[in-house]
Amino acid sequence: MPPEKAMDFKGSLGRLLRLLRPQQAQLIGVLVLGTLSVALTVIGPKILARATDLIFAGVIGKNLPAGATKEAVVAGLRAQGNTTLADIFQRADIVPGQGIDFTAVGQVLLLVLALYVVASFFGLIQARLTTSLVQSAVYSLRREVEEKLARLPLRYFDRQPRGEVLSRVTNDIDNLAQSLQQTLAQIVTSVLTVIGVLVMMFLISPLLAIIALLTVPASVFIAAKIGKRAQPQFIKQWATTGKLNAHIEEMYTGHSLVKVFGRREEAEAMFREQNDTLYNASFRAQFISGTIQPAMMFIGNLNYVLVAVIGALRVASGSLTLGDVQAFIQYSRQFSQPVTQIASMANLLQSGVASAERVFALLDAKEQEPEPERPERPAVVHGKVEFHDVSFRYLEDTPLIEDLSLTVEPGQTVAIVGPTGAGKTTLVNLLMRFYEIDNGRITLDGVDIAKMDREDLRDKTGMVLQDAWLFGGTIEENIAYGADDVTHDEVVEAATATYVDRFVRTLPDGYDTVIDDEGGTVSAGEKQLITVARAFLAKPAILILDEATSSVDTRTEVLIQRAMNSLRQGRTSFVIAHRLSTIRDADVILVMESGRIVEQGDHETLLHAGGAYSRLYAAQFAEAMAETD
Structure with a gap:
């Protein structure tokens, strides 16, 4: 102030x-x-x-x-x-x-x-x-x-x-x-x-x-x-x-x-x-x-x-x-x-x-780092992402991520789990260059993302966030927001693949139904489905899902998971999840605590290791059993 x-x-x-x-x-x-x-x-x-x-x-x-x-x-x-x-x-x-x-x-x-x-x-x-x-x-x-x-x-x-x-x-x-x-x-x-x-x-x-x-x-x-x-x-x-x-x-x-x-x-x-x-x-x-x-x-x-x-x-x-x-x-x-x-x-x-x-x-407020004068870009985007000794902190005297290294091969699905404040969302925010890292570097197919144009980098990335964002307009306009020059048939195809079409057909105006910026005419789950369809239509090389199914019911979650499996084919995907049941099929699961990767592996390997992931899984299983009782 x-x-x-x-x-x-x-x-x-x-x-x-x-x-x-x-x-x-x-x-x-x-x-x-x-x-x-x-x-x-x-x-x-x-x-x-x-x-x-x-x-x-x-x-x-x-x-x-x-x-x-x-x-x-x-x-x-x-x-x-x-x-x-x-x-x-x-x-x-x-x-x-x-x-x-x-x-x-x-x-x-x-x-x-x-x-x-x-x-x-x-x-x-x-x-x-x-x-x-x-x-x-x-x-x-x-x-x-x-x-x-x-x-x-x-x-x-x-x-x-x-x-x-x-x-x-x-x-x-x-x-x-x-x-x-x-x-x-x-x-x-x-x-x-x-x-x-x-x-x-x-x-x-x-x-x-x-x-x-x-x-x-x-x-x-x-x-x-x-x-x-x-x-x-x-x-x-x-x-x-x-x-x-x-x-x-x-x-x-x-x-x-x-x-x-x-x-x-x-x-x-x-x-x-x-x-x-x-x-x-x-x-x-x-x-x-x-x-x-x-x-x-x-x-x-x-x-x-x-x-x-x-x-x-x-x-x-x-x-x-x-x-x-x-x-x-x-x-x-x-x-x-x-x-x-x-x-x-x-x-x-x-x-x-x-x-x-x-x-x-x-x-006069301090701006983000300027774009490079001669931006670089991968010749072909395969989706290989590497973190090399990355360090980052929001506050100068409060370390968050220190010397983090990670390699994600093209087409892999990487799930990131851990307690609140562990740095899960921060990791993908750094990948999107929403924040600039303090030390180290992040590369996409061998090219340092700090040397890439932000728009070019984000154009290759699709995001579905926990808080679904819609703007005042029709459902079709909201789905088509992430892509350029798309036809109505392409919108319907993306909506069908992500199970949006099934509830849009029940609305009086269908895809021409106008929703406000709060999405008041659709439910929270339906809002999330629309954002998933938006990401599906954009066809990005890298997909980021940040608690994308947190606002939907169990049946809808299953449908979205099926859509996600199709969407993730051939794409490098980062999935942030609290419900561990949704990421069992991930190629690699990263367990983060206090900004560090404490465990890494697939679901079965981590479960048998008896470490942090096993404790998280057991805690959720016990909670589910308690709710059932």
Whole structure:
């Protein structure tokens, strides 16, 4: 699980932005359109100030005597000692006796309307480009995550709850997409607006611009302080989301067992505990980050008051026109609004970066050993398998298999028995390269499997596991899963050979019967039969049966054994079994204990040897007799 402390925000944000590199053309388009839209929007108040000045001049000029000049009126006011009014008239474009020039005012308003319409059009195109840009980036990220999952070793999934992995692949990527969608264009627009507004404010009045800028350090300081407190809560929020999803997934898949063993209340208590933790973390994260916007609005209002008061004094002194002050107040609002927006987007950005880091942690996980540059392959696959001094351990300080050597001739059936945890399944997992060995080597027909392409190796191998896996689809699709370009007749042939056909014929839709990923419409034994048919149809050179008959009844087991005997003809087979009665006909029986082969031979030889196999067989025979009694 990720740590619940402040993460590398800058590093993760930089890496997140690098995801947008492939969409560089669209990003440039967003910037250009944003610049044009903001430029037109920023020019608007300055042009609108001209309309205010025209109206002000018309109202004043109408009340002055016609025929007089502005200079005469101003001189008269100064002679009367009314210096303030004289300064205002001096600055204004007054024509004594002339009222409001509505034609000129209308032209100004139409020009401003056209600017805003064009700016909105550019903004609309920018929003569309932003959506395409973000979705393309997230699409690539999803594909990268999917490819990464295929390259991760089983060790990774052994140590990660499935719900946690699913949360990173779904919830975190969705949250990242939403955060980028809502912040990218807005941040671009807000930053450009701040720059454009600053330029216009300095052009109108450097003094007022400096006063407006005095509030920026306070805004940055407050936003940084609040954001620093909110960030750990966002980390905790998404980490807890992963834990909660893992718990829900486990309780759902084991729903029947939870009820059978009376653990419903315990499961509900754990859910409530994690749900409460998630609620508290989410509440704190949203509340703390949510205080940024009110704080920014308060500072913005202070800025507004300062600009209004000092602007009025500048008008009274004749340094500015009324239209200039009106435009500056608009710019002041436009300046504080994007600053407030940037601050208010901090919670979205922090949440998105927190999710991004969890996804990056998945992408940075150690992968399985890379495929060889020049993979080797046997000229002809006969199925001879050799283990040469193989050592393996799941944990560095816990040995499992040490210096194991074994030779399996082509076409032999090798049964592997032993107590739980002896390393039986591990042995075949190493053969399939699900795990990489620590020392030694494994060869297939003389070729080291570490030098073979994994796909090529596994293409020659068929597996039937203890836990039958089916996917949502028809029975025919499930049987044909392990083979390419097979016909319906071939599917039926494989199903008939493995006794699947007999129960499929009883279903209303036959081979077109749709089953879900849990196989709810068929029994456990029937699920296992379908997986056996899948392996039969694939016709592999090496066959691995891991407790393949553990979920079927005795009669079905006999039928499967007959099918297996036919399937194993001419193929090297590894059979892992607890019921020793199912492997009596094996060519070689390996008895494993603590990762070592302690006995090796056929059934009769091992039984008469009186060793570990004999004790296992006697124990099962005694258990069977006890059940009969």
